[in-house]
Amino acid sequence: MIVTIAGAGNMPRGLGTRTLAGGHSLRLDDRTRAKADDLATALSQEASGADVASADEGAVADFDIVVLALPYPAGRDVAAAWAGVLSGKVVVDISNPVDFSTFDSLVVEPGTPAAEQIAAAAPEARVVKAFNTTFAGPLVTGRGAGRPLDVFVAGDDDAAKETVSTLVTSAGLRALDVGPLRRARELESFQFLHMASQERLGLNWSSSIAILP
Numbered sequence: 001m002i003v004t005i006a007g008a009g010n011m012p013r014g015l016g017t018r019t020l021a022g023g024h025s026l027r028l029d030d031r032t033r034a035k036a037d038d039l040a041t042a043l044s045q046e047a048s049g050a051d052v053a054s055a056d057e058g059a060v061a062d063f064d065i066v067v068l069a070l071p072y073p074a075g076r077d078v079a080a081a082w083a084g085v086l087s088g089k090v091v092v093d094i095s096n097p098v099d100f101s102t103f104d105s106l107v108v109e110p111g112t113p114a115a116e117q118i119a120a121a122a123p124e125a126r127v128v129k130a131f132n133t134t135f136a137g138p139l140v141t142g143r144g145a146g147r148p149l150d151v152f153v154a155g156d157d158d159a160a161k162e163t164v165s166t167l168v169t170s171a172g173l174r175a176l177d178v179g180p181l182r183r184a185r186e187l188e189s190f191q192f193l194h195m196a197s198q199e200r201l202g203l204n205w206s207s208s209i210a211i212l213p
């Protein structure tokens with residue numbers, strides 16, 4: 001698969017590492033082109049022979065999956081701007097729409113998750129919520145507490161969820177289909193609890209959320 005990641009921050013480093021570990025091609029797009037160039041160079045040095053490159057915005061049409069690794073609401077705004085290109089495409093929303101000015105609530109209204117706002121902004125895109133509960137650091141190895149990280153996958157398009165789950169599994173992670181896109185409400189709220197508990201529980205952003213039998 002060709003995976004395009006919009007953004008070149010912390011999450012693209014982890015997601016990019018996992019994507020390349022799964023044997024996929026990776027394209028990186030960032031509004032600061034030099035950041036995408038630098039990350040592409042770093043990832044290619046870590047995975048010799050991997051197909052990874054930075055991409056112009058105009059090149060984002062050539063992909064199987066696009067991951068919006070941008071803060072919310074920037075991800076929503078980019079989805080709206082790219083709505084034509086994203087038509088019929090699998091779009092992964094990884095965002096946690098936390099109000100970072102207070103770190104006490106989400107910026108979305110209760111019952112209106114970021115994922116549904118992004119789906120509304122690009123109505124022909126096949127939006128899937130995934131990776132919002134995996135912190136960037138643990139994603140680099142893909143493991144936590146000695147086991148593959150769990151990646152919760154929610155969406156209304158079963159084939160799109162299957163495509164994302166294939167990416168997740170090939171990357172050495174465990175995909176858990178948790179139902180329709182509206183489950184993003186719970187995923188975003190639960191991850192907010194996870195984030196807000198980091199300091200209190202002394203977790204240092206290295207923890208993960210898993211479902212154990």
Ligand SMILES: NC(=O)c1ccc[n+]([C@@H]2O[C@H](COP(=O)([O-])OP(=O)(O)OC[C@H]3O[C@@H](n4cnc5c(N)ncnc54)[C@H](OP(=O)(O)O)[C@@H]3O)[C@@H](O)[C@H]2O)c1
Nearest residue numbers: 007008009010011032069070071072074095096132135136
């Ligand atoms: N970090 C985590 O552990 C983690 C875990 C799960 C989910 N997430 C979610 O993943 C997403 C990305 O997180 P991150 O940690 O990778 O963020 P980050 O390191 O802060 O990087 C953010 C990226 O978004 C770009 N950006 C910011 N505002 C933009 C705008 N208005 N238009 C276009 N691009 C913009 C930045 O570009 P510039 O550098 O040019 O400003 C940068 O490339 C967020 O939605 C976050 O909630 C993060």
